[in-house]
Amino acid sequence: MSVDTETQRFTARAREIAARETKRLLDRTLASAKLYERAVRVLPKGVASNFQANDPYPIYLDHGGGSHVWDVDGTEYRDYHGGFGVNVVGHAHPKIVEAIERAARSGVHFAVTTEDTVALAEELCRRFRLDRVRIVNSGTEATMDAIRVARAATGREVILKIEGSYHGHHDAVLFSVLPEADLLGLRGTTSGEAADSAGDVYRTIPTSKGVPKVMADYTLIVPFNDAAALDHILSERGGQIAALIMEPIMMNLGIVLPQPGYLEAVRDLCSKHGVALIFDEVKSGATVAAGGAIERFGVQPDLACFAKAIGGGTTIGAFGGRADVMDWVTKGAAQQGTFNGNPLSAKAGLVALTEVLTPDAYEHLAKLGTLLAEGCTRAIQEYGIPAHAVDLGAKGCVSYRREPLRNYRDFLECNPDLFAASWPWLLNRGIFMTPGDEEQWSISVQHSEEDIGIYVEAFADFCAELAS
Numbered sequence: 001m002s003v004d005t006e007t008q009r010f011t012a013r014a015r016e017i018a019a020r021e022t023k024r025l026l027d028r029t030l031a032s033a034k035l036y037e038r039a040v041r042v043l044p045k046g047v048a049s050n051f052q053a054n055d056p057y058p059i060y061l062d063h064g065g066g067s068h069v070w071d072v073d074g075t076e077y078r079d080y081h082g083g084f085g086v087n088v089v090g091h092a093h094p095k096i097v098e099a100i101e102r103a104a105r106s107g108v109h110f111a112v113t114t115e116d117t118v119a120l121a122e123e124l125c126r127r128f129r130l131d132r133v134r135i136v137n138s139g140t141e142a143t144m145d146a147i148r149v150a151r152a153a154t155g156r157e158v159i160l161k162i163e164g165s166y167h168g169h170h171d172a173v174l175f176s177v178l179p180e181a182d183l184l185g186l187r188g189t190t191s192g193e194a195a196d197s198a199g200d201v202y203r204t205i206p207t208s209k210g211v212p213k214v215m216a217d218y219t220l221i222v223p224f225n226d227a228a229a230l231d232h233i234l235s236e237r238g239g240q241i242a243a244l245i246m247e248p249i250m251m252n253l254g255i256v257l258p259q260p261g262y263l264e265a266v267r268d269l270c271s272k273h274g275v276a277l278i279f280d281e282v283k284s285g286a287t288v289a290a291g292g293a294i295e296r297f298g299v300q301p302d303l304a305c306f307a308k309a310i311g312g313g314t315t316i317g318a319f320g321g322r323a324d325v326m327d328w329v330t331k332g333a334a335q336q337g338t339f340n341g342n343p344l345s346a347k348a349g350l351v352a353l354t355e356v357l358t359p360d361a362y363e364h365l366a367k368l369g370t371l372l373a374e375g376c377t378r379a380i381q382e383y384g385i386p387a388h389a390v391d392l393g394a395k396g397c398v399s400y401r402r403e404p405l406r407n408y409r410d411f412l413e414c415n416p417d418l419f420a421a422s423w424p425w426l427l428n429r430g431i432f433m434t435p436g437d438e439e440q441w442s443i444s445v446q447h448s449e450e451d452i453g454i455y456v457e458a459f460a461d462f463c464a465e466l467a468s
């Protein structure tokens with residue numbers, strides 16, 4: 001069978017499955033439908049963040065415990081959504097509950113630094129090999145502040161960003177996040193070459209309305225896994241460039257791993273041109289290894305950003321790095337915030353990082369992650385599904401393209417229909433997952449081999465159905 005015929009067959013079958021499974025999902029989530037009717041009167045799209053929205057309505061959750069969550073209809077699921085990768089400690093972990101209770105009893109907010117905040121900063125510096133760190137409230141704040149500090153430290157204004165990367169929702173980084181394929185006119189291009197004849201920089205495509213057009217002049221877009229393109233732009237314009245901000249492992253396109261030698265080359269090029277290298281480890285930090293991608297790949301950025309898993313489920317962010325760069329926050333680069341380092345998040349984060357996410361916990365996460373990815377790979381191979389699985393500690397995913405992804409252009413070749421069928425299929429079989437194919441699964445320390453078995457079985461049944 002030709003590739004085109006095979007793709008058509010899988011796509012047609014996926015559409016049938018998606019229609020059937022979506023109907024089944026909607027038929028059994030009446031309480032979510034009802035809550036949506038109420039929510040949408042006061043919350044645009046019925047949710048607190050655009051990323052929580054779904055068509056025709058989101059599945060609203062009621063509570064969680066351990067590795068499980070329950071929706072408002074009372075249906076129980078194994079949680080692989082993990083609150084977009086926050087819940088590596090799982091839900092209501094006894095140590096986190098106790099930490100939060102203790103904080104609640106002794107004051108959740110002072111806007112004065114406490115000893116727990118100092119201890120959390122020490123742990124972040126130890127784990128991620130940072131000299132100095134500041135604690136903020138979200139990944140967005142962390143990347144916003146890191147970019148400001150990099151600009152202050154270098155006296156330059158332009159930043160480089162990788163095509164297809166997400167760094168939160170402040171103006172500087174809302175370009176070329178998931179640019180539409182037809183906007184690029186590049187669907188089908190796999191070689192990663194430049195989008196136009198201008199060289200190695202891709203077009204800076206606005207991601208959001210409401211961002212001043214002029215911001216595009218300050219954010220240049222380069223491809224991932226292409227050190228030659230970076231070399232080219234830095235040779236041409238290095239003197240204007242303050243920072244390269246990048247996810248060392250791209251995790252908003254499924255998972256895109258850096259190819260061997262790429263991060264080292266990026267490190268060298270940034271050093272050569274006096275450009276601050278910022279790793280956005282909001283997703284990878286404390287999930288892909290205790291010390292995130294910095295530990296896993298042994299490449300040290302000038303600044304790194306964290307959030308999500310470092311707070312044990314509470315609201316948090318952090319950024320840090322070399323002392324001489326971070327010290328710009330004391331020399332005129334604005335870095336502040338009422339809730340920064342608040343006792344609630346500091347206590348929960350400290351307990352999560354020092355008492356729950358221990359070396360044993362990372363062994364457990366790695367073991368389960370491998371079981372899950374291998375189980376999915378077996379099913380993919382058995383049924384000849386055009387997909388591959390990625391295994392990365394607490395994180396992993398199935399992407400519907402046979403070969404691993406190297407960059408955003410490869411992501412555009414994933415078959416969205418296969419994902420769209422898999423999501424309701426898994427949900428209807430007790431697996432709670434994020435509704436977008438750019439996300440990935442998150443495993444918690446409270447997941448068990450039984451939880452993994454249930455996912456693998458549901459996924460294998462999906463592959464069988466797709467191939468039938």
Ligand SMILES: Cc1ncc(COP(=O)(O)O)c(C=O)c1O
Nearest residue numbers: 138139140166167168282283307
């Ligand atoms: C890599 C990365 N950076 C930054 C952010 C923004 O973090 P937050 O949603 O906490 O503002 C995200 C959110 O998903 C992310 O994945």
